[in-house]
Amino acid sequence: MSIVRVALDVPLSTLFDYTVDEAVVVGRRVIVPFRRRQMVGVVMECVANSEVAVERIKPVLQALHDSAPISANLLQLLQFCSDYYHYPIGQTVLSALPARLRSDKPITIKPVLHYRLTGAAPHIDFLPKRKAVARCIVETLSVQSCSLVQLKVISTTAGAQLKWLEQEGWVEQFEALAMPQRLSVASHTFANAHQLTDEQQLVVDAVTQSAGFGCFLLHGITGSGKTEVYVHLMDYVLQRGGQVLLLVPEINLTPQLEAYFLSRFPDASLVSLHSGLSENERLKNWQQAQTGTAQIVLGTRLSVFAELPKLALIIVDEEHDSSFKQQDGLRYSARDVAIFRASQSSVPIVLGSATPSLESYHNARTGRYRLLKLTGRAQADARLPTVNCININQTVMTEGISEKLLREVGQRIERGEQSLLFINRRGYAPVLMCTECGWLSDCKNCAGKMVLHLKDQRLRCHHCGYQLRVPTACPGCGHAELLPIGSGTQRVESVLQVRFPDARILRVDRDSTKNKRAWQTMREQIHANEVDILVGTQMLAKGHDFPALTLVGVLNPDSALYSSDFRAAEKLFAQLMQVAGRAGRADKPGEVMIQTAFPDHPLFRCLQSHDFEGWAASQLAERQMAGFPPFVFQVMLRAEGMIEAEVYAYLNQARKTAIELKYPVEILGVVPASLARRANHVRAQLLIQADTRRELQQFLRAWRPVLDSLPTQKLRCSLDVDPLEF
Ligand code: ADP
Ligand code: ZN
């Protein structure tokens, strides 16, 4: 009989000892009794002795052999995360696994239904021209069999077309039990490779020639061909039989990206890992990564915890994107964990962005990362858009849109080109006000305002979801006139409708894309040039290529210039660079117009000259003066609860214990969170910072046991290392 130490999904920073009869290896999942329940845990260590008295140690109920054990490498990575983010080891380990591996039901995988061509299928040339989707399906299936999900990437109507093809007897379904094994080295196809530009070649060479670990920051302007660099790097790795991990932000782009990379590596095995997958798909993909079958793993932040026995390269695209940071539970930054992982596996990592985070940029400037640049657009005829400001104090405005911008939109419609109006607020107006007594549409549960949604006559809180019918008279004084203040996407849409009654206007925000397929349909409409004006939030800023788009209007960016969040300006700059990158990507030059009260602000000046470097230098200088990251390292203790006094008592007590430890850290005051009340919970926070990561970690190691011993009543508390949200 021996003893194993098991990680369990409980909020305690310890492992739990159990006895086993059979030989159980580290990384094996086991079912154990825990407080009158059964739980699945992961064996972290096998030991000879326990500190617990032998008679009190319970036996493991079952060792699960339905999946390969978790590798020592991954467990080591998770141990690092648990230590660094000060999150219980058991919860860290279990939260990294696909849900199916966390449940105590043994896993059985249902076969996936695939489609393939039958012998009777005609050549694509014999299909009617108007059946474009069906033709596309037949073409795809002639290369390899596909699941419905894969085919739906072609079009939303793929399902109906498949039915038709089946009825004709040209396509059939079959159970794709095992995924095709494509382990052969150097036999993949690399399709449509461009001849790299000199700049691109230098980047590829720098990465492929580096031996072992190296962190590269690839700073390339939009359209400079970063993706082309990625695929060339992937090709290099695939030729040598390695696996590539490509991390992308949490955006509704993953199916398109998957299709894109498949088109470049048509016979490579590529799997995706993101929260949109079903539990079975996620498990299947995870296991393909684990066995080394998957050559390319494309995923959002959670995929940084995929098992990759042949990992040879990590790429983090849009490395500045804040969705790489998880905002609850294990509050990890997938980018930072990826860097640790690359160093652990002695492989290179490439962080790519047109607007690197100031943290990464600073590291590159100071030599910790290697800076690689792409300064020109990859296609010779593609030009960067011109950027101009419209001073909103010196022009006629119609409900938040300047006359000048409206005229420009009108000209685009005449020329058959598309315009995009970018406003980072959904709904009609961010607040409703009484002109008589000054009543405002406050949320009764939150410190925020209720947003007016005119379409369905509702006031909605975007923080807690609380909603009301729009009152017909002021709830304060009974006055009949209530005034919408400010603009959201719906209001912009209706102003445009009045001004351009014949224009085809498409609104893209979280409300209009609630339905899963909606966004896909919209993309098709935009590409088919069935849209004249796009009105949208940041959803539209990222990574889409709209060839007919030549004008981008930015409606109200100013609030970020005086935000209390010191990263607001950095985010705005990145966002505007990105929306600007949407304009004029094909042969037509693009134009960006920014409506602002501060046209001379350095942020807009740098945007105009496409000067990321100048902007970053000025921001870094400000951060250094003010003592903000990346010049200090921070941890945030947050607490929220129903009773204000309890929240503050806890944080003040925590602060006192931190001071008593006398470590070289700066302990700030306890302050309300930026949204001081949400869903009836009072929220407050305590920020602590140190000059180095090491000092901060030393302090945290001493502070954590003290914190764990403080009574928290019914409070929700969390530690956030390297916080992004303030
Ligand atoms: P980024 O990701 O940096 O914004 P992309 O990778 O999307 O840029 O490239 C922009 C466009 O340039 C794409 O249409 C791509 O096919 C094209 N492109 C990239 N590299 C080359 C090259 N070496 N020669 C010609 N076209 C290229
Ligand atoms: Zn009133």
Ligand code: ZN
């Ligand atoms: Zn609310």
